[in-house]
Amino acid sequence: MTSQAEEGGKAWIEPMVRQLARPAFQLAMGLVRDREAAEDIVQEAFLRAMQNRRTPHIAEEFRLWLYRVIVNLVRDHQRRRARERRPTLWVTPSTDPAIEAERLIGDQRLAEAIQRLTQREREAIQLRFGEDASYGDTARIMGTRESTARVLVHRALDKLRASLSRQELEEGWRIST
Amino acid sequence: MNALEDRVRAQLLAERQAAAPPPDLEAQLLYALHRSEVPARRAGIFRQVVLAAAVVGFASLVAFGFSRLQSRPAPAGHAIPTASASESTSATPTVSASGSVSPSATAIAAARPATADELTAMVGAGKPGAERDLGIRDCGSSQPGPGNDCFAVPSPKRGTIGTEAGYFLGARFGSGCWVYLYHDSGGWHYVNVRCGQATGYAPTVGADDQVYVTGCANTRTTPGLGSPVVDCLPNGTVVHLTNGPAYSDGKLWWRLQGHGWMAHDFLISPA
Numbered sequence: 001m002t003s004q005a006e007e008g009g010k011a012w013i014e015p016m017v018r019q020l021a022r023p024a025f026q027l028a029m030g031l032v033r034d035r036e037a038a039e040d041i042v043q044e045a046f047l048r049a050m051q052n053r054r055t056p057h058i059a060e061e062f063r064l065w066l067y068r069v070i071v072n073l074v075r076d077h078q079r080r081r082a083r084e085r086r087p088t089l090w091v092t093p094s095t096d097p098a099i100e101a102e103r104l105i106g107d108q109r110l111a112e113a114i115q116r117l118t119q120r121e122r123e124a125i126q127l128r129f130g131e132d133a134s135y136g137d138t139a140r141i142m143g144t145r146e147s148t149a150r151v152l153v154h155r156a157l158d159k160l161r162a163s164l165s166r167q168e169l170e171e172g173w174r175i176s177t
Numbered sequence: 178m179n180a181l182e183d184r185v186r187a188q189l190l191a192e193r194q195a196a197a198p199p200p201d202l203e204a205q206l207l208y209a210l211h212r213s214e215v216p217a218r219r220a221g222i223f224r225q226v227v228l229a230a231a232v233v234g235f236a237s238l239v240a241f242g243f244s245r246l247q248s249r250p251a252p253a254g255h256a257i258p259t260a261s262a263s264e265s266t267s268a269t270p271t272v273s274a275s276g277s278v279s280p281s282a283t284a285i286a287a288a289r290p291a292t293a294d295e296l297t298a299m300v301g302a303g304k305p306g307a308e309r310d311l312g313i314r315d316c317g318s319s320q321p322g323p324g325n326d327c328f329a330v331p332s333p334k335r336g337t338i339g340t341e342a343g344y345f346l347g348a349r350f351g352s353g354c355w356v357y358l359y360h361d362s363g364g365w366h367y368v369n370v371r372c373g374q375a376t377g378y379a380p381t382v383g384a385d386d387q388v389y390v391t392g393c394a395n396t397r398t399t400p401g402l403g404s405p406v407v408d409c410l411p412n413g414t415v416v417h418l419t420n421g422p423a424y425s426d427g428k429l430w431w432r433l434q435g436h437g438w439m440a441h442d443f444l445i446s447p448a
Contacts, residue, residue, distance in 0.1 A: 010210060010211060013210055017206050017207055018203055021202050021206050022198045022202065022203075025196075025202060026198065029198075030193065030196065035196070038196075039199065043205070043206055043209050046206055047213055107184060107187070107191075110188045111188060125189070129189050130186075130190075130192075157182070160185065164181075
């Protein structure tokens with residue numbers, strides 16, 4: 001099990017980029033919901049991977065490692081964005097048509113309910129159901145314990161269920177009246 | 178639960194499909210990666226080797242210094258001697274006292290460990306002079322260490338009493354120190370101090386030492402300038418000390434195995 005980037009300088013990273021760039025972008029996009037930020041995050045993650053001597057070279061190990069970097073970068077991005085937003089006293093609606101379009105994709109109620117989850121719950125949901133990661137891999141990517149990952153996923157599902165039930169009840173009430 | 182999970186999966190899948198990556202994503206990434214620098218691995222390995230060597234070296238130094246402090250003799254040394262000639266003519270006693278005690282041959286006692294009271298008195302008399310000569314301050318409650326070159330007396334105190342003279346062990350950062358004193362009716366008086374990590378640079382009973390002299394240094398049958406000369410040992414002669422120190426004629430003296438007594442000044446490295 002080679003875990004040190006010993007040989008080849010930058011050559012080893014190319015097949016990783018070809019194999020993982022798109023899924024990595026989709027993961028970042030799912031978490032950050034901003035195309036530009038997602039591109040920056042993916043680029044930064046690959047750069048860190050290439051420059052870190054401890055980056056694993058085995059594809060599967062590398063994928064987990066890369067995703068973990070992406071999750072950390074997304075957290076940094078969200079923190080920065082939260083700081084920038086703090087002084088604002090009103091909410092500015094998004095002007096990015098892509099974001100607005102994505103909000104309407106698929107099950108809109110569910111999409112909105114997912115966005116109301118906490119950052120960590122969204123990460124857990126994205127990894128577990130978006131990436132089909134096991135609880136073990138979800139925990140590794142999030143940098144937490146497996147039991148914590150399970151709790152986060154179950155709590156998120158509970159919240160989604162509650163949110164959807166309430167919305168559907170309200171809608172049913174509106175229709176019936 | 179499964180229905181909700183399936184619904185979540187379907188939703189996330191739909192979002193993923195909608196969030197199509199830029200068509201040239203890989204090309205952009207590869208371009209950015211090729212422009213960036215990969216840290217030189219050789220430098221990393223070299224740095225680690227140097228760091229490991231430094232750690233091992235420092236540990237060895239500490240262990241060696243510690244063993245010197247714990248075990249015994251001679252600290253000291255550095256420079257090549259510039260010393261005097263023969264003790265009977267040009268050696269200048271470093272002893273400042275005027276009162277001279279000249280023990281007869283029969284009055285010479287065998288060296289013995291100093292008692293606690295004697296050590297307290299010796300340290301009290303010798304420490305200020307040692308700190309002054311070494312140009313360092315008292316450690317107080319601290320310990321000598323990197324960035325803190327000060328003078329301390331390790332606990333438990335260690336010292337040896339000869340004949341109206343003695344020495345005790347001190348320490349500064351990186352080396353042990355021997356502080357030499359003589360005794361008269363006024364109590365203990367500081368003579369000099371030497372610090373070092375190797376043997377052979379300062380005299381202690383039971384250890385080897387080296388002669389520092391230009392020409393040769395006399396050895397005598399008993400401590401004192403009036404005693405018959407037995408031998409004259411050239412610079413660099415390695416000698417084994419069996420007794421001492423003895424204070425006589427304003428000097429400290431040491432008994433050398435097979436050679437008689439030699440003045441302290443020729444057995445201590447130049448400061």
